[in-house]
Every structure is written in structure tokens, then in C-alpha cells.
Amino acid sequence: MKVTQHVHQLPVTTPTLFPATTTNIYVVTEGNSAVLIDAGYEHEGAHQTVVEYLEKIGSPNVEAILLTHYHRDHSPGAKFFTAHFDCPVYAHPAEAAFIEGEIAPVRVEHTLLDGDVVQVGRLNLHVLHAPGHTHGCLNFWLPEDEVLFTADNIVGAGTTWIGPPDGDLRAYLHTLQRLKSYPARWIAPGHGEMIADVQEKIDFFIGRRLEREEQIYSLVAERPRTVDELVQAVYRDTVHPSVIWVAERTIQGHLLKLAGDGRVRKADGNRYEVV
Structure with a gap:
């Protein structure tokens, strides 16, 4: 469903961890341009949900799939979507090899680093290297809609797990403090509904860890x-x-x-x- 002027949230079935039962795929659109943020699991029903929704909103041109991290509830669906939409997969270099293991023979064609900007029509989608849940986790900031895409660093229900070999608690707390610095009106989490009480939610996650x-x-x-x-x-x-x-x-x-x-x-x- 459409959650802000340029952002659509599509919860799709994935083998994720309770209390979550779905993973959010986000469609960011402007004019006839679009990108997907995350791709869910390799699940036919999930694929169809996304394809039908994009048709419903006018079939914008999907120009890239931006993967926040490699975990199996977020990345394997890219194997289908990159073929269906004829578009490349983007990820952080620290995640690329793991992602390619999930979507082989598809490759990560472009890597994203902190400070990069992905153009979606006239929109600037800012890339944040946000380690914590994984070493190469990416978050995104869309200033036009004041939305932070936080992947599993902040989720809508419960908390997220941070531990070896993927996670780093010190890096995670640093990431959460950094996310607080953005003037966001919305958090678009990897799991769960959109979050409006942005600062309170981030403070809760910090407080829970401490x-x-x-x-x-x-x-x-x-x-x-x-x-x-x-x-x-x-x-x-x-x-x-x-x-x-x-x-x-x-x-x-x-x-x-x-x-x-x-x-x-x-x-x-x-x-x-x-x-």
C-alpha cells in the first residue's frame, strides 16, 4: 500500500523470526521511475504480490533492486525480480558475496557505499552504511518524504537480534545514534508497520540494549x-x-x-x- 507520496510498503510472506511473519518490500517511485528496497524470499506468492501491485500503480520502470543485507528473508527474491524487471541488484560490498550465494547465478552489479545517492526520477535516495545487524547492512534516507528505511536495525514489533558472526553491538548502538540525527517523520522498518514515533522508537531500541x-x-x-x-x-x-x-x-x-x-x-x- 502507499504509505507516503513516493513510498509503497508491500509485506510479503517469508521464513522470518517471530513475532514477524512477513518481510517488507518497499517500492520508491517518482514519475515512471522506481526502485525496490529488499526482495523478500524466493516465494512465488510474494513475487506475484509485487508484480500485481506494480501493475496496479501504472507499471513504473523498476531500475534497480537495493538489498539492505543478505539474510534469507530479505535477499533471495532478487533472483526473480532482476529477471522479471530486467534490472540490476545493488548492495554493500561487504554483503555482495553472501547475496550472490542466495541469488546465483545472478550477480551484484553495483555496490553502494555510505554517502552514495541513488536517483529515482527526481528523487535523491541517500545511502547509509548502517552496520549492526550485519556488517554491511544498508539503510536509506528519503528526505523528500522524510522516511528512514531501517531494514532490521529497527523493526515494527519486538526487537532485532544482534550477535556474532553477523552482528556487532557497538556498531549497532552507533548506528542507532546516527539514525536519531535525521529529521524523519517515518521509519520504514524491515518488518512490521510504518513507525511514526521515530525518536521514541529509536530511544526504546537503545534503552533495551543497554x-x-x-x-x-x-x-x-x-x-x-x-x-x-x-x-x-x-x-x-x-x-x-x-x-x-x-x-x-x-x-x-x-x-x-x-x-x-x-x-x-x-x-x-x-x-x-x-x-
């Missing part, structure tokens, strides 16, 4: 603990076994930042202790 960090530090200060022990203490029975790996990597990500800050260190038996 709160979790202090919780983990306090648990380690009580006594040295392993990652598994911390997962049990922090999440207990709140995480389904199918996604326990997300909890483990989240704990690992916090421990890496705490160690980098000189607050904890790895002791004997894979346990972490305060410094």
Missing part, C-alpha cells in the same frame, strides 16, 4: 557464568527451542561488547567474570 547489557553484567558480577548459563538466566522459558540460537548469539554479542569495554573477561571453563 538494559540487557546491565542485566548480563549484573549476573556475571554475582558469579562467573557460561553463555548457556546466561541464556537460561536471562531468557528461561520465554524463548522457543527453535530459536534458542538467537538468544545465544545475543548473549555472545553483549559479552563481546562488555569485554571490549574492559568490564568482563573470559575465565576458566568458558565462564565470564567481571574485571
Whole structure:
């Protein structure tokens, strides 16, 4: 559906993580020009949703597919769309090889760096290198509509997981602070509905990470603990076994930042202790 003058949000079915059940593909249009931001999973129904919607709004010329990151709920659909619309795939160079693994034999034809601008008709879509969820994650800023496209750095429901090998909590917090500096009226998240309370939402995500960090530090200060022990203490029975790996990597990500800050260190038996 159309969410601002130049932005359309299309939630499509993907194998993503609860509470999300869909991934947002965005169509940015101006005149007869358009780009897609993200491509979802390789799912025929999702492909058809996008194709039919573009026909409904006048079949603008899709000039590029801009992928925020390589995860399988965001990138594999580009294999279909690049052929259907006869357009190239763009991504950050740190994501290109991983994306090409998902969309082979299609290649990433053009890489995007922080500060680049993608022209969509007369619109300037500004490229932000926004590491945190992944090392080469891209976000976008559309000043004409005052929209920040945040991919999985900020989502509409729940929070996003940040942990190794893809994620970096220190980089993530820096990215969130940077996103606060834009005079956005809307956040267009990778999952969930458009977000109007921009500053409040970003502050919530920052506060949630810092709160979790202090919780983990306090648990380690009580006594040295392993990652598994911390997962049990922090999440207990709140995480389904199918996604326990997300909890483990989240704990690992916090421990890496705490160690980098000189607050904890790895002791004997894979346990972490305060410094």
C-alpha cells in the first residue's frame, strides 16, 4: 500500500523470526521511475504480490533492486525480480558475496557505499552504511518524504537480534545514534508497520540494549557464568527451542561488547567474570 507520496510498503510472506511473519518490500517511485528496497524470499506468492501491485500503480520502470543485507528473508527474491524487471541488484560490498550465494547465478552489479545517492526520477535516495545487524547492512534516507528505511536495525514489533558472526553491538548502538540525527517523520522498518514515533522508537531500541547489557553484567558480577548459563538466566522459558540460537548469539554479542569495554573477561571453563 502507499504509505507516503513516493513510498509503497508491500509485506510479503517469508521464513522470518517471530513475532514477524512477513518481510517488507518497499517500492520508491517518482514519475515512471522506481526502485525496490529488499526482495523478500524466493516465494512465488510474494513475487506475484509485487508484480500485481506494480501493475496496479501504472507499471513504473523498476531500475534497480537495493538489498539492505543478505539474510534469507530479505535477499533471495532478487533472483526473480532482476529477471522479471530486467534490472540490476545493488548492495554493500561487504554483503555482495553472501547475496550472490542466495541469488546465483545472478550477480551484484553495483555496490553502494555510505554517502552514495541513488536517483529515482527526481528523487535523491541517500545511502547509509548502517552496520549492526550485519556488517554491511544498508539503510536509506528519503528526505523528500522524510522516511528512514531501517531494514532490521529497527523493526515494527519486538526487537532485532544482534550477535556474532553477523552482528556487532557497538556498531549497532552507533548506528542507532546516527539514525536519531535525521529529521524523519517515518521509519520504514524491515518488518512490521510504518513507525511514526521515530525518536521514541529509536530511544526504546537503545534503552533495551543497554538494559540487557546491565542485566548480563549484573549476573556475571554475582558469579562467573557460561553463555548457556546466561541464556537460561536471562531468557528461561520465554524463548522457543527453535530459536534458542538467537538468544545465544545475543548473549555472545553483549559479552563481546562488555569485554571490549574492559568490564568482563573470559575465565576458566568458558565462564565470564567481571574485571
